[in-house]
Amino acid sequence: MSLCRVYPRRLLLPLSYRTFASAPSPVFAANSTSTRTKAKRVLAAVGCISVGGLALYRTMSSDTPAPSPPKPTFVPRPIVICGPSGSGKSTLLTRLFKDYPTEFGFSISHTTRSPRPGETNGKEYHFTDRDSMLKSISQNEFLEHAEFASNLYGTSFKAVQSVLDANKHVILDIDVQGVQQLQQAIRNGKGFTTRPLFIFVAPPDVGVLERRLRGRGTENESSLKKRLEAATRELEWGLGKGNVDVVIVNEDVDRAYEELKRAIFGDNKV
Numbered sequence: 001m002s003l004c005r006v007y008p009r010r011l012l013l014p015l016s017y018r019t020f021a022s023a024p025s026p027v028f029a030a031n032s033t034s035t036r037t038k039a040k041r042v043l044a045a046v047g048c049i050s051v052g053g054l055a056l057y058r059t060m061s062s063d064t065p066a067p068s069p070p071k072p073t074f075v076p077r078p079i080v081i082c083g084p085s086g087s088g089k090s091t092l093l094t095r096l097f098k099d100y101p102t103e104f105g106f107s108i109s110h111t112t113r114s115p116r117p118g119e120t121n122g123k124e125y126h127f128t129d130r131d132s133m134l135k136s137i138s139q140n141e142f143l144e145h146a147e148f149a150s151n152l153y154g155t156s157f158k159a160v161q162s163v164l165d166a167n168k169h170v171i172l173d174i175d176v177q178g179v180q181q182l183q184q185a186i187r188n189g190k191g192f193t194t195r196p197l198f199i200f201v202a203p204p205d206v207g208v209l210e211r212r213l214r215g216r217g218t219e220n221e222s223s224l225k226k227r228l229e230a231a232t233r234e235l236e237w238g239l240g241k242g243n244v245d246v247v248i249v250n251e252d253v254d255r256a257y258e259e260l261k262r263a264i265f266g267d268n269k270v
């Protein structure tokens with residue numbers, strides 16, 4: 001289903017680098033009653049209404065007070081950032097959260113990987129063990145989950161909800177497998193609906209990616225190899241036509257950050 005058939009143009013965010021040729025339909029999966037209930041809460045909070053199994057973003061009503069400048073104005077919408085490990089997602093998001101502390105909230109993923117030096121449980125990730133995570137997944141507590149470099153990663157409904165409860169636009173930093181899973185569920189049209197903005201952050205090339213990952217000093221040779229192998233597949237997918245809404249090539253970080261803001265705010269960025 002074409003995105004533009006579902007959404008009147010005025011409801012779409014301004015995007016740079018649009019690749020809408022086969023953009024996923026804006027349907028959000030929920031596969032159990034309890035999951036559907038949670039999904040309903042999530043969707044209600046992001047300002048979506050369900051129309052015939054599809055979602056339309058609620059526009060600002062006329063009595064909604066206009067945001068006072070210089071704050072950016074944009075339709076509330078989940079933002080999904082993905083891209084190879086080391087491409088610079090965290091670097092860009094750290095800037096965004098610093099510059100817009102009240103607008104955005106990070107959906108804190110769960111992972112079974114060990115914390116890196118400086119990471120705190122409940123801040124960068126909810127660090128957990130495989131058995132607990134598998135149990136939660138089987139109880140439909142996760143919006144998406146995937147295995148990457150021998151560790152599980154996932155986004156719980158609760159993590160998304162807690163950002164929405166704080167009245168912030170939710171940002172998900174998830175790996176490509178998680179995005180593919182989310183998009184597949186969306187295409188299956190199982191139930192409740194929302195359509196995130198999908199942004200792919202790419203390195204200039206894999207050689208640069210390797211140097212950055214080595215420079216970060218967080219990987220051993222084995223995990224580095226897995227990340228680089230995955231990167232090749234992920235790049236093929238991310239740069240493929242229509243898989244995401246926006247591609248940002250992070251060569252110069254300042255320029256990449258400008259592109260990120262343009263993708264999110266259009267021309268309304270401060």
Ligand SMILES: Nc1ncnc2c1ncn2[C@@H]1O[C@H](COP(=O)(O)OP(=O)(O)OP(=O)(O)O)[C@@H](O)[C@H]1O
Pocket residue numbers: 083084085086087088089090091092212213215216250251252253254256
């Ligand atoms: N444009 C850039 N130029 C040079 N170095 C960069 C640039 N962007 C990011 N880096 C550096 O590259 C390394 C990887 O960046 P970052 O940790 O943000 O990647 P990531 O995509 O969040 O990785 P992961 O998915 O593994 O968390 C960091 O050391 C960061 O400082």
